[in-house]
Amino acid sequence: MSKVKLFLASELEVNEIRQVELDAREPIAIYNLDGEYFATDDTCTHGNASMAEGDIDGSEVYCPFHMGAFDIRTGEATVAPCSVPLKTYEVVIEDGYLFILMED
Numbered sequence: 001m002s003k004v005k006l007f008l009a010s011e012l013e014v015n016e017i018r019q020v021e022l023d024a025r026e027p028i029a030i031y032n033l034d035g036e037y038f039a040t041d042d043t044c045t046h047g048n049a050s051m052a053e054g055d056i057d058g059s060e061v062y063c064p065f066h067m068g069a070f071d072i073r074t075g076e077a078t079v080a081p082c083s084v085p086l087k088t089y090e091v092v093i094e095d096g097y098l099f100i101l102m103e104d
């Protein structure tokens with residue numbers, strides 16, 4: 001398991017999403033959901049859309065391409081045409097910085 005340092009948690013506003021590019025991995029989307037931080041794969045499971053360009057509504061993120069949606073906390077697909085869940089990652093905060101835990 002790797003712990004990957006991202007950026008200061010205070011840089012991400014409430015209900016903001018940021019795409020993070022990582023070496024040799026698909027990009028990740030980081031969410032600030034009312035002060036709680038979550039991470040999922042950034043690429044929609046329905047097509048080649050960046051979820052970081054989507055919109056948060058409640059605890060769901062809506063894809064900018066076809067308006068399918070996922071639960072940000074679990075990755076579960078909640079609105080068609082999305083049916084395959086987004087992979088999620090554990091987020092921890094240390095010394096004000098966000099980290100995600102990823103399998104090697």
Ligand code: FES
Nearest residue numbers: 044047063066068
């Ligand atoms: S690409 Fe995301 S809903 Fe189609």
